[in-house]
Amino acid sequence: MLKSPSTRILIVVMFFWATAWAExxxxxxxxxxxxxxxxxxxxxxxxxxxxxxxxxxxxxxxxxxxxxxxxxxxxxxxxxxxxxxxxxxxxxxxxxxxxxxxxxxxxxxxxxxxxxxxxxxxxxxxxxxxxxxxxxxxxxxxxxxxxxxxxxxxxxxxxxxxxxxxxxxxxxxxxxxxxxxxxQHVNMVQTGMGIYFGVMFALLLYNAYLYFSIRDKDFLFCILIILVYSVEQASYSGMAAQFLWSDLPWWSNNSLVFFSILLFLSITVFTKSFLKLKEYSKTLNIIMKLYISYYVALFPAFFIMGYRITSIAAATVGISLIIMVFLTSLIVYSKGYKPARFLLLAWTLFLLGLGLMLLKLLGILPPVFITEYSVQIGFTANAVLLSFALADRVNMLRRDKEEAQKATLSQLEISERIKSEFLAETEKLVDERTKELEEANQRLVELASIDVLTGLYNRRIFNETLQKEFSRAKRTGSLISIILIDIDYFKNYNDYYGHLEGDACLAELADIFTNSVNRSTDTIARYGGEEFAIILCDTRLDGALKVAESIRFTVEESCIPHKMSPIGYVTVSCGIASITPLMQDKPEDLLSKADQALYKAKSSGRNQVVTSSY
CATH class of the missing domain: 2.60.40.2380 (Immunoglobulin-like)
Incomplete structure (x- = not known):
């Protein structure tokens, strides 16, 4: 039965076909x-x-x-x-x-x-x-x-x-x-994520600065978008679950949907406000209100419908929102609102990336590099372009104001009296604005110099002061001393009492340190974490020792409870170094000696003052 050539060929073909299919x-x-x-x-x-x-x-x-x-x-x-x-x-x-x-x-x-x-x-x-x-x-x-x-x-x-x-x-x-x-992979991922979230934080601070400078509420909406997006990305990558809420599995599972809803809501509110839809399109304004109502309604619906349905509802409507934001920007720009051109470009990049990510989550697109990281790339470009858009709108308002002023000046030429009054008012306004800017700059300088928690100088001011005083001591041949102070077992304090109580403790100790330093020429600063530093100009080692011992004794007498310390209350350890600097000496050497003395104080049992031989 198998001698027919055609039968043999059929069997061979079927055999190879079956083998190929199996492979x-x-x-x-x-x-x-x-x-x-x-x-x-x-x-x-x-x-x-x-x-x-x-x-x-x-x-x-x-x-x-x-x-x-x-x-x-x-x-x-x-x-x-x-x-x-x-x-x-x-x-x-x-x-x-x-x-x-x-x-x-x-x-x-x-x-x-x-x-x-x-x-x-x-x-x-x-x-x-x-x-x-x-x-x-x-x-x-x-x-x-x-x-x-x-x-x-x-x-x-x-x-x-x-x-x-x-x-x-x-x-x-x-x-x-x-x-x-x-x-090695974990190290690279953590480094990359650290850089990325660092960039997001920098953009957040930049827009916050612009808001406080210009007082435009749209900057607040922009800040909200950056903040919510950063947390949403931390949830999506799992970093939020690992570092922020590791013991909350329910929230760890549902936070991604929650922040995704909040992100879409923030985008809608920003678009409605920035594009002035009330003025340029009542229809589009109503549509954006409907999107806002939809995403607001998703918050309580989330607890009723559950993760799966809510995430699908947020993602699918989010795709239509992407298209609508793009079309809205295009329509408003076509009506002559020039700042919309930056918004159009910004959301084109970001929303394209977001759309690719949503299509990946829905299983329509594969998770390749462009779908995995398009949102991060698009959002970074988006945040920069949003700043351009807001700045462009400010410039447009400035140009409109200048044109109005020119028109007013042409009318004021009829009467010299009116012109003089206008110039006088203008000069007054400029003086007021100049004064306000000077005060604002001064406030910024002060804020940049002060540690918010303790009210003391921060590390930057400490470094600048040490460099200046060290150079002065070289020129004059005078003494300079440094005291480094460390709060004993403070990590245990934070772990037991919580970070809020830890912050309160730092503030209380800062007051003690400030009251212990009486001269206006001395500088006390928060050196970092639970460490503080004091610069004592024209002060010998024995004088610095008295100051440090006074601080240590005052802290000990304050009896601030500390159940996680062997002593039972909060204490401090101090390291002191003093020098009459020569030309080859450096401030870092003095700091190193004080730090060695502090290390010796801590390793010798803490709650003591140790001086360094220089």
């Missing part, structure tokens, strides 16, 4: 090596959709053995907003031993529950849990997203299982790292 539908083991720091194992993962969320590990193993698991066809896996629980499996091959160990990393923080089952080679599995609904202390590794330690030796050709479910988007990037490689 496509079956995932290969992950080839690992200790020399390769990370592997993206997405295409080596097989998965099974558990629609009832009732399967156990034993069921998943059985289904896998029956070839019920499907192979991954995209990198990484993304199931969108799915109610199902998903079981994933993968195996490894190659150089499976690593001196630094192996780490399984799932770098998508908003996932609710992730359980990893690690085989032990004897038929049983070790179980570890992660996800933003799991408290940090219950995770195997306390990190911003789900991370699991697989040990130094992976078991080749044995299945590792992952169980995952979430109320939000099921985005599943999966990486296998060596321990050393993951440590």
């Amino acid at each position: 496509v539908s079956c995932a290969y083991p992950v080839k690992v090596s200790d020399s390769k720091v990370s592997v993206n194992i997405g295409l080596s993962v097989e998965y099974y959709e558990d629609k009832t969320a009732t399967l156990t590990l034993k069921d998943a193993i059985r289904l896998n053995n029956e070839n019920q698991f499907r192979s991954s066809v995209k990198l990484p896996l993304n199931f969108g907003y799915s109610k199902s629980t998903y079981w994933l499996s993968f195996s490894v091959m190659g150089d499976t031993a690593s001196m630094s160990g192996w780490v399984l990393d799932i770098p998508y923080a908003p996932l609710d529950y992730i359980t990893v089952y690690i085989p032990n080679g004897k038929g049983s599995y070790a179980e570890f849990r992660g996800g933003d609904k799991v408290r940090f202390k219950d995770r195997q590794v306390e990190y911003k997203n789900a991370v699991f330690m697989l040990g130094r030796d992976l078991l080749p050709y044995q299945e590792y299982y992952i169980k995952v479910s979430s109320g939000g988007s099921l985005n599943l990037p999966i990486f296998l790292w060596t321990g050393a490689g993951f440590t």
